[in-house]
Each structure stands twice: as C-alpha cells, then as structure tokens.
Amino acid sequence: MLQIAGTAELVTLILMLANMLTVHAPAISQVLGPLQGLAYMATVITAILVRGDRHIVWVLSLIPGIGGLLAPAPPPPSNSIGTSSTRTCSSACAGGGISRSTAWSRRARAVREASDGRDASVSSSNPLRRLGIWLAQRND
Structure with missing residues (x-):
C-alpha cells in the first residue's frame, strides 16, 4: 500500500513539474496541484499506519516525491504461527498455550x-x- 501511494505521489509530482517546464497550462496545474498534495498526504498517513515499531518509515515518507518509495516495506506476516486469533502467547500468557x-x-x-x-x-x-x-x- 505504501509503495502504491509513493508511486502515485511521484507520478503526480513529475506530471506537475513537466507541465511547469513545458506549456504551463493553468488548468492542468489546478488539477495536479491538489492531486499531488493529496497523494503526498496519503503517503505520509499510510506510512504512519504501516510503520509498526520502525519510525524511519514515516520519517522517510516526509521527503516529497520519493519518500514513499524510499521507506522500507513492512516485513511480511509469518504464516507458520497461524492466525492472530489462534496464536499462542509465550510471554504474556502464563504457561503458554493460551490463545x-x-x-x-x-x-x-x-x-x-x-x-x-x-x-x-x-x-x-x-x-x-x-x-x-x-x-x-x-x-x-
């Protein structure tokens, strides 16, 4: 999800800069400006939601344009233990074996x-x- 938001942010930024460097059409700028801002905020919010205990993810997402792509992806969930409702707690549950x-x-x-x-x-x-x-x- 973070990679998608980061890619959308980068694409909108490139399109906005290309418009400014070439034809500089005000109608395109009026659409791409807010769209790029929305993509930037979506990247930062997504990074905050998926960061887990790693603060570097959301800190990197603050870099405009490429921050969402620089932020490391969260580790994939481990399927060897089972679902979250059936995992056993080893440290929190006395004696273990309790869901x-x-x-x-x-x-x-x-x-x-x-x-x-x-x-x-x-x-x-x-x-x-x-x-x-x-x-x-x-x-x-």
Whole structure:
C-alpha cells in the first residue's frame, strides 16, 4: 500500500513539474496541484499506519516525491504461527498455550473485577494504570 501511494505521489509530482517546464497550462496545474498534495498526504498517513515499531518509515515518507518509495516495506506476516486469533502467547500468557483472545478476555475480566472493588490490591482509578498494575502482579 505504501509503495502504491509513493508511486502515485511521484507520478503526480513529475506530471506537475513537466507541465511547469513545458506549456504551463493553468488548468492542468489546478488539477495536479491538489492531486499531488493529496497523494503526498496519503503517503505520509499510510506510512504512519504501516510503520509498526520502525519510525524511519514515516520519517522517510516526509521527503516529497520519493519518500514513499524510499521507506522500507513492512516485513511480511509469518504464516507458520497461524492466525492472530489462534496464536499462542509465550510471554504474556502464563504457561503458554493460551490463545490471545483468551488472554485478553482474562485481562479484561481482571480489570472489570478491579473496578468493581473485588480486587483490593489494584486501587488506581485509571483503567490503563489498573491494567498495568495487574499485568505487573501477574508477571511476578
């Protein structure tokens, strides 16, 4: 997706510059200017969405014209583990062998119980803080 947005941005920039260097038709400039701006913003937004934990992807996408093509593509998903709903958590789930959906539902239930006052050891009013405290206690 990032390569497509980057290619569209580069093509619109080349067409806009070619128009300026040759005939400089105002009608073409009125169409290509906003189109190139839209393609640039689409490239930056796409880079932010697909970057994962690599900040270099969206930083490179800020370079006008070629940034979307310079940004490294995200690694392909590994099919050897399975789908995201059936993958097992090794670090987050105690004992392993528990699906992610089961682990997250257990965490959500623990946060709900903590907010109901059933677990006195988790006393923060912020739900994210309670989740962090609960996860820290669980890893101990």
